[in-house]
Amino acid sequence: MPCTPFRLPGGISGIVCxxxxxxxxxxxxxxxxxxxxxxxxxxxxxxxxxxxxxCAVHAHQVGADxxxxxxxxxxxxxxKQGDLFATTTxxx
Ligand SMILES: [Zn+2]
Ligand SMILES: [Zn+2]
Numbered sequence: 001m002p003c004t005p006f007r008l009p010g011g012i013s014g015i016v017c018x019x020x021x022x023x024x025x026x027x028x029x030x031x032x033x034x035x036x037x038x039x040x041x042x043x044x045x046x047x048x049x050x051x052x053x054x055c056a057v058h059a060h061q062v063g064a065d066x067x068x069x070x071x072x073x074x075x076x077x078x079x080k081q082g083d084l085f086a087t088t089t090x091x092x
Contacts, residue, residue: 027055029070041065042072
């Protein structure tokens with residue numbers, strides 16, 4: 001656990017310890033263990049996205065802040081993207 005000593009101008013001093021480990025997600029692509037900075041935004045069903053963790057190499061940007069995993073990039077090519085992201089909210 002990294003602890004950082006500090007001293008304030010008023011004579012107060014102490015130590016700040018960084019608590020809790022940051023969960024580092026790894027890229028979900030087989031054979032790739034790079035840290036993930038992205039998640040697949042492909043909509044698998046209304047209101048649900050794939051959410052696979054992807055590194056910068058495997059996250060394929062398809063729009064503004066929209067990324068697909070390699071599998072869904074392949075699946076979506078040929079399909080109309082507009083349909084996938086159309087909101088399907090039904091209020092009865
Ligand atoms: Zn990767
Ligand atoms: Zn995906």
